[in-house]
Amino acid sequence: xxxxxxxxxxxxxxxxxxxxxxxxxxxxxxxxxxxxxxxxxxxxxxxxxxxxxxxxxxxxxxxxxxxxxxxxxxxxxxxxxxxxxxxxxxxxxxxxxxxxxxxxxxxxxxxxxxxxxxxxxxxxxxxxxxxxxxxxxxxxxxxxxxxxxxxxxxxxxxxxxxxxxxxxxxxxxxxxxxxxxxxxxxxxx
Amino acid sequence: xxxxxxxxxxxxxxxxxxxxxxxxxxxxxxxxxxxxxxxxxxxxxxxxxxxxxxxxxxxxxxxxxxxxxxxxxxxxxxxxxxxxxxxxxxxxxxxxxxxxxxxxxxxxxxxxxxxxxxxxxxxxxxxxxxxxxxxxxxxxxxxxxxxxxxxxxxxxxxxxxxxxxxxxxxxxxxxxxxxxxxxxxxxxx
Numbered sequence: 323x324x325x326x327x328x329x330x331x332x333x334x335x336x337x338x339x340x341x342x343x344x345x346x347x348x349x350x351x352x353x354x355x356x357x358x359x360x361x362x363x364x365x366x367x368x369x370x371x372x373x374x375x376x377x378x379x380x381x382x383x384x385x386x387x388x389x390x391x392x393x394x395x396x397x398x399x400x401x402x403x404x405x406x407x408x409x410x411x412x413x414x415x416x417x418x419x420x421x422x423x424x425x426x427x428x429x430x431x432x433x434x435x436x437x438x439x440x441x442x443x444x445x446x447x448x449x450x451x452x453x454x455x456x457x458x459x460x461x462x463x464x465x466x467x468x469x470x471x472x473x474x475x476x477x478x479x480x481x482x483x484x485x486x487x488x489x490x491x492x493x494x495x496x497x498x499x500x501x502x503x504x505x506x507x508x509x510x511x
Numbered sequence: 512x513x514x515x516x517x518x519x520x521x522x523x524x525x526x527x528x529x530x531x532x533x534x535x536x537x538x539x540x541x542x543x544x545x546x547x548x549x550x551x552x553x554x555x556x557x558x559x560x561x562x563x564x565x566x567x568x569x570x571x572x573x574x575x576x577x578x579x580x581x582x583x584x585x586x587x588x589x590x591x592x593x594x595x596x597x598x599x600x601x602x603x604x605x606x607x608x609x610x611x612x613x614x615x616x617x618x619x620x621x622x623x624x625x626x627x628x629x630x631x632x633x634x635x636x637x638x639x640x641x642x643x644x645x646x647x648x649x650x651x652x653x654x655x656x657x658x659x660x661x662x663x664x665x666x667x668x669x670x671x672x673x674x675x676x677x678x679x680x681x682x683x684x685x686x687x688x689x690x691x692x693x694x695x696x697x698x699x700x
Contacts, residue, residue: 323661324575324659324661326584328659329575329576329577329584329659330577330584331577331579339528339529339536340528340529340536340538340552342538342552343550343552344552344631344632345552345554345632347528347529347534347536347554349529349531350579352579354657354659355577355659356659358657360657361532362579362580363529363531363532363533363534364579364580365534365536365554365580365633366580367632370631386513386518387518388518388519388520388544389627389630389631390520390539390541390551390553391551391553391554391555391627391630391631391632391633391634392627392630392634395515395518396630398630401631403631435674435685436680437680437681437682437685438578438580438581438680438681438682439628439629439681439682440628440629440633440635440681440682441578441580441581441585441587441680441681442533442559442578442580442590442592443533443534443556443580444554444580444629444633445580445581446629448682468543468547468549470513470517470518470543470544470545472512472513485624491625491626491627491630492626492627492628492629492630493626493627493628493629493637493682493683493686494682496624496626496686497682497685497686497689500686500689500690500693501689503693504689504692504693504696507693507696507697507700508696510700511696511699511700
């Protein structure tokens with residue numbers, strides 16, 4: 323079995339390429355453990371949350387929005403970036419985003435998982451929660467002012483169909499639908 | 512229901528920030544559908560594949576490797592980037608990566624899903640396949656020369672435990688373990 327030192331790539335030099343609002347981009351020259359050097363393109367991101375909100379009618383609340391990198395409109399679970407002040411408390415981000423994007427609050431937020439989305443070049447980490455016992459907020463916090471969102475509530479079958487048609491097409495949402503289906507199986511048997 | 516035009520963000524100006532080997536980075540100024548402008552940070556990527564290889568003993572073949580953006584060693588399903596010549600045929604990438612990373616070939620590669628990993632800023636798309644009826648290759652293609660890999664075979668319970676300990680921590684692999692568990696439920700009932 324190999325040790326950590328047999329894998330580790332130590333940075334020889336790090337070059338900053340871009341400091342953005344959402345991402346920072348770096349180019350590293352690294353020393354390979356077996357000798358030699360290589361380049362590593364790196365995108366640093368502060369991370370985010372995704373929420374799986376299930377209504378009393380057993381429907382999944384989803385958000386339709388335009389995604390510039392894809393140049394299309396897609397259906398996703400509610401999600402958002404962790405704000406600087408929320409760093410150590412992603413559950414706060416989850417409650418905030420749930421309210422901003424769906425207009426619901428909950429006392430029942432459950433941690434499911436955390437996952438790096440693209441570990442080959444990025445450290446972006448997503449925390450995933452489920453939310454049940456949803457309560458409609460009378461005057462919900464405003465949505466981000468540069469986002470157009472439309473809300474939908476889907477049954478499991480409708481969500482699976484939306485994966486087939488490609489309207490649902492991102493990793494966190496496909497994971498969420500799979501997780502929801504598996505959860506229903508586990509409660510059934 | 513809103514129309515596409517109510518969502519679309521048209522690019523006013525695109526600025527190239529970095530052209531890399533793996534990613535290209537751009538900064539767009541976009542016209543918002545409700546008026547006004549905003550910036551969009553964009554990372555373009557040629558996409559990749561992930562493979563869920565299941566042995567005859569019902570174990571999942573996984574790869575241990577160092578991921579520079581995370582500065583740690585993690586356990587993932589075999590995966591790799593789509594080469595320029597493979598663009599329209601990700602199943603070719605899957606067969607190549609399966610052989611390079613695990614030393615196995617298969618005639619039974621099944622398409623499962625395709626998913627955008629981080630649609631907020633990137634167009635990176637991952638095609639996921641399962642591979643069964645694995646056959647050991649006598650002289651497998653060489654691994655990439657800047658990668659140190661170690662192979663493991665895990666049962667479902669071991670894989671679930673590795674998610675708990677954080678050794679498995681990326682979206683495609685957590686999805687794969689969930690998918691495998693759901694598949695076993697479906698075959699059982």
